[in-house]
Amino acid sequence: MREVAERAGVAISSVSRVLSGHPDVSEEMRNQVMAAVAELGYKPDLLAQGLRSRITKSVGFVTGDMSNPVFAQIVSGAEVTLREAGFSMLLTNSLVDPDLDRHNIELLEQRRADGLIILPVSETHEPTVAALAELTVPVVVVERDLPARVRASLVLSDHSRGMSAAVERLLELGHRRLALISGPALRPTRQRREAVEAVLAAHRIDPRSLIVRDGLFSPGHGARATRELLDLDDPPTALIAGSNQIMIGALKTISERGFELGRDLSFVGCDDIAIASLYSPPISVVERDLAAIGEAAARLLLTHVSDPETEPQEILLGTRYIDRASCGPVATAL
Amino acid sequence: MREVAERAGVAISSVSRVLSGHPDVSEEMRNQVMAAVAELGYKPDLLAQGLRSRITKSVGFVTGDMSNPVFAQIVSGAEVTLREAGFSMLLTNSLVDPDLDRHNIELLEQRRADGLIILPVSETHEPTVAALAELTVPVVVVERDLPARVRASLVLSDHSRGMSAAVERLLELGHRRLALISGPALRPTRQRREAVEAVLAAHRIDPRSLIVRDGLFSPGHGARATRELLDLDDPPTALIAGSNQIMIGALKTISERGFELGRDLSFVGCDDIAIASLYSPPISVVERDLAAIGEAAARLLLTHVSDPETEPQEILLGTRYIDRASCGPVATAL
Numbered sequence: 019m020r021e022v023a024e025r026a027g028v029a030i031s032s033v034s035r036v037l038s039g040h041p042d043v044s045e046e047m048r049n050q051v052m053a054a055v056a057e058l059g060y061k062p063d064l065l066a067q068g069l070r071s072r073i074t075k076s077v078g079f080v081t082g083d084m085s086n087p088v089f090a091q092i093v094s095g096a097e098v099t100l101r102e103a104g105f106s107m108l109l110t111n112s113l114v115d116p117d118l119d120r121h122n123i124e125l126l127e128q129r130r131a132d133g134l135i136i137l138p139v140s141e142t143h144e145p146t147v148a149a150l151a152e153l154t155v156p157v158v159v160v161e162r163d164l165p166a167r168v169r170a171s172l173v174l175s176d177h178s179r180g181m182s183a184a185v186e187r188l189l190e191l192g193h194r195r196l197a198l199i200s201g202p203a204l205r206p207t208r209q210r211r212e213a214v215e216a217v218l219a220a221h222r223i224d225p226r227s228l229i230v231r232d233g234l235f236s237p238g239h240g241a242r243a244t245r246e247l248l249d250l251d252d253p254p255t256a257l258i259a260g261s262n263q264i265m266i267g268a269l270k271t272i273s274e275r276g277f278e279l280g281r282d283l284s285f286v287g288c289d290d291i292a293i294a295s296l297y298s299p300p301i302s303v304v305e306r307d308l309a310a311i312g313e314a315a316a317r318l319l320l321t322h323v324s325d326p327e328t329e330p331q332e333i334l335l336g337t338r339y340i341d342r343a344s345c346g347p348v349a350t351a352l
Numbered sequence: 353m354r355e356v357a358e359r360a361g362v363a364i365s366s367v368s369r370v371l372s373g374h375p376d377v378s379e380e381m382r383n384q385v386m387a388a389v390a391e392l393g394y395k396p397d398l399l400a401q402g403l404r405s406r407i408t409k410s411v412g413f414v415t416g417d418m419s420n421p422v423f424a425q426i427v428s429g430a431e432v433t434l435r436e437a438g439f440s441m442l443l444t445n446s447l448v449d450p451d452l453d454r455h456n457i458e459l460l461e462q463r464r465a466d467g468l469i470i471l472p473v474s475e476t477h478e479p480t481v482a483a484l485a486e487l488t489v490p491v492v493v494v495e496r497d498l499p500a501r502v503r504a505s506l507v508l509s510d511h512s513r514g515m516s517a518a519v520e521r522l523l524e525l526g527h528r529r530l531a532l533i534s535g536p537a538l539r540p541t542r543q544r545r546e547a548v549e550a551v552l553a554a555h556r557i558d559p560r561s562l563i564v565r566d567g568l569f570s571p572g573h574g575a576r577a578t579r580e581l582l583d584l585d586d587p588p589t590a591l592i593a594g595s596n597q598i599m600i601g602a603l604k605t606i607s608e609r610g611f612e613l614g615r616d617l618s619f620v621g622c623d624d625i626a627i628a629s630l631y632s633p634p635i636s637v638v639e640r641d642l643a644a645i646g647e648a649a650a651r652l653l654l655t656h657v658s659d660p661e662t663e664p665q666e667i668l669l670g671t672r673y674i675d676r677a678s679c680g681p682v683a684t685a686l
Contacts, residue, residue, distance in 0.1 A: 020368070031364040034354070076459070084443075085428045087421060094419045097445050101452070106459050109418075109443040111431050118435070125410070125440050129463050237626070266626045273630055292571070292600045296607055298632035 026054035076106040077319060078126030080119055082139035084111040086235065088262055088289050088308060089137060092160060095312025096135055103320050105132075114234070116143035123149040131155060133319045138162055141204055156322030158315045163205040171322065172332040173315045177209035178216075180304035180337030181258075184286045185217040187302070187341055188256045192348035193284060197229040197254035199243040199268060201261045207232075210260050210288070210304075229254055233264075240267025248275060248283075255348045256284040262291045269297060280346035290340060299343030306337045359388035410440040411653060412460030414453055416473035418445040420569065422596055422623050422642060423471060426494060429646025430469055437654050439466075448568070450477035457483040465489060467653045472496055475538055490656030492649045497539040505656065506666040507649045511543035512550075514638035514671030515592075518620045519551040521636070521675055522590045526682035527618060531563040531588035533577040533602060535595045544594050544622070544638075563588055567598075574601025582609060582617075589682045590618040596625045603631060614680035624674060633677035640671045 019037075023030040028050060035043050036051040077100055081089045097107045108131060110122035116139045123146065126134055133156040138146055141162050150157055150168045157170040164170065188196060198214055201207040215225035229247065233239030240259055244267065247254055259265035265287035272279065279285045280299050287294055290305035314333045322328050353371075357364045362384060369377050370385040411434055415423045431441045442465060444456035450473045457480065460468055467490040472480055475496050484491055484502045491504040498504065522530060532548055535541040549559035563581065567573030574593055578601070581588055593599035599621035606613065613619045614633050621628055624639035648667045656662050 029363075029365055030368055034364055076463075084418070084424045084431075085421070087419070087424070090418045090421075090424055094445065094447070097418075097447060101447065106455070107444065108459075108463070109445065110441065111428065111443065113428070113431060113435065121440070125442075129410075129442070266630070269630050273632075293627045293630060296600070296603050296627060297630060298607075 021058055022051060022054045025058060026050045073132050073323070074130045075104060076108055076129075076131055077316070077323075078122075078129070078131035078134045079107055079109045080112065080122045080126065080134060080136040080138065081109065082112045082119065082137060083114050083235070084109075086263055087291055091308035092137065092312040092315070095309030096316040097312070098309075099313045099316035100320070103316075105320070112139055114139055116140040116146055119143065120145040120149045123153065127153060127155065132323045133157065135160060135315045135319055136162075138164070140202075141165075156319060156326065158319045158322070160311060160315050161204075161206055169330055171318045171330045173311055173318065173335070174332065175206065175306045175311065175335050175337050177206050177304070177306075177337055178213040180306070180339045181210045181213035182217050183339035184258065184302065184304055185214050187339065187345060188284060188286070189217070189221055189223075191256075191284065191345060193256040194223060194348075195227065195229075195252070195254045196256050196258065197231070197247045198258045199240055199247075199260055199264050200230050200232045201235045201239075201264060202232070206288075207260060210258075214258065235261040235263045237263050237267030237270065240264035240269075241271045242267070244268040244271035248277075256286070256345070259285070259287045262287065262289040264288075265291075265301070265303075266293065269293070269301075279344040282349070284346055284348070285344040286339075295342070297344070301344040302342045303340050304337050305340055306335065311335060355392055356385060356388045359392060360384045407466055407657070408464045409438060410442055410463075410465055411650070411657075412456075412463070412465035412468045413441055413443045414446065414456045414460065414468060414470040414472065415443065416446045416453065416471060417448050417569070418443075420597055421625055425642035426471065426646040426649070429643030430650040431646070432643075433647045433650035434654070437650075439654070446473055448473055450474040450480055453477065454479040454483045457487065461487060461489065466657045467491065469494060469649045469653055470496075472498070474536075475499075490653060490660065492653045492656070494645060494649050495538075495540055503664055505652045505664045507645055507652065507669070508539065508666065509640045509645065509669050509671050511540050511638070511640075511671055512547040514640070514673045515544045515547035516551050517673035518592065518636065518638055519548050521673065521679060522618060522620070523551070523555055523557075525590075525618065525679060527590040528557060528682075529561065529563075529586070529588045530590050530592065531565070531581045532592045533574055533581070533594055533598050534564050534566045535569045535598065536566075540622075541594055544592075548592065569595045569597045571597050571601030571604065574598035574603075575605045576601070578602040578605035582611075588617075590620070590679070592620045594622055596621065596623040598622075599625075599635070599637075600627065603627070603635075613678040616683070618680055618682070619678040620673075629676070631678070635678040636676045637674050638671050639674055640669065645669060 019030050019033045023033045036048050100107050112118035119138050135158045137160045159170045160173045218225045231243035259268045277283050287301050287303045290303045294301040294303045353364050353367045357367045370382050434441050446452035453472050469492045471494045493504045494507050552559045565577035593602045611617050621635050621637045624637045628635040628637045
């Protein structure tokens, strides 16, 4: 604007008035400014437009780990819905670092996103919670339980339902010694563990008999924990991997050991990624509709952007257990 | 700025002078403006800072399909390098639509990205090529051959090397009837096909004997093409899947048909995604170091951002054939 003002020989405030379509501008002033704009090759600046109209028709999406296909599919589901509404998406990747979540929230706010969808790395990281609580644009939180002072709409999965069905099936097959390779302390992880323990208790099996190994949503954690569990003096007869990345690592160890799933060990994973149905034998999983989660988050955010008075809402989507050959009858001791 | 000016009772140009640190500002004016800034809860705006300093310390990344794990890993590699240099990344997803590539290039330019890394959907889509040619910020193109008027640095893989080794291995195992399930008309696809044909020719096998099925980088194309190929009167004895998504679809059909790879059919995929080593038997692949591609693109872009006079460069990274049990001796007719 400064350059345009200098070239046109007018005040910066005059340039601002012309560009914002202010009615109080003479024809001569308009021509001078627009000639300078053309000479300088000045492009209409979406940001300046955004400052005027408040709406930039862009939405920010903060994800923790782009290399996790679950996140990528949620993102793609959201983007399709946003595009149909004429909105663009700006995405950031926090490399599983909660400090980058905070940084990315501020970055997207400063780039004038009309609202944010966030799948944060941590539910309790104070700088992230504070940044979300202070945001003036609407926020939709996906698959996370944040402190109440974050005024956001929520899109959540009912992880209990699918996981309960999985455990019912394992018990039906005779398994009593179960292990859960669990992720970080986040809502899906808590819900999965609570569901396993509740079904055990309902069948009068001590929930403390469940062996749990906590760690990251990573193949490394899945591989290590599976090695430890298989090396126990009294190893579990059924293994539940509490995320797709944990499942990939667990399957590495299982392949290395030459275990045949459904015979030597029963196995349930989370999320129906390609490997689950292509593994030999195919893997039972608790699945959720990832694209639908993204779509729901985008629709909710668009509602808040178009009407900032809308109260925060919560959408709960289902999960489903798919039974495949990786779950078989417990081997009877000879 | 308008609100601040009104609150402080000064001209917009005065607010601009204060916020930009202009020396020609009285102490009283500065205090008035900063008091209004504080009262209104006005936040330092990275964008306004960017307009002044020209550098926003953010880089845009335009990818065609976030749900493809190859893209996600290249993006993550780039992001690590950018973070270490203090840069943020804004990412867009073009949903395999070349028009969205053009839209996203313009969006990121308008959001003041200091430069762009792009993995475009198409090499020839005129609006995208025009948008890239007109960009004033530096561009690094990854794995694509764009027309020369796009003045960009390139980060490319030598797809010939790994694919040639794969075909040499198949010929050594006695295969003469090869099929290639190929992707869209892009550099990696062309290089893979040329490599297969060149090795065949070098072994005095007519390159026209290669059966090619072109299509998208998608599981659907891989599954359909594999069905067609296996249903031929004289089906190929070895199948090459020209991308990880094509491989996933091909493996679906192969599993459905109950084919045992390495015995009933030999198979080579591209990119060493988790499924390749976990499939039974493990799948031979042509691999590339995806994180290294992203890192190289980020480093190159940072060079151009810090010194706009740097000439465009080209970095060529290797590919490697990993031989696994999915390739076996051709079944001899009885």
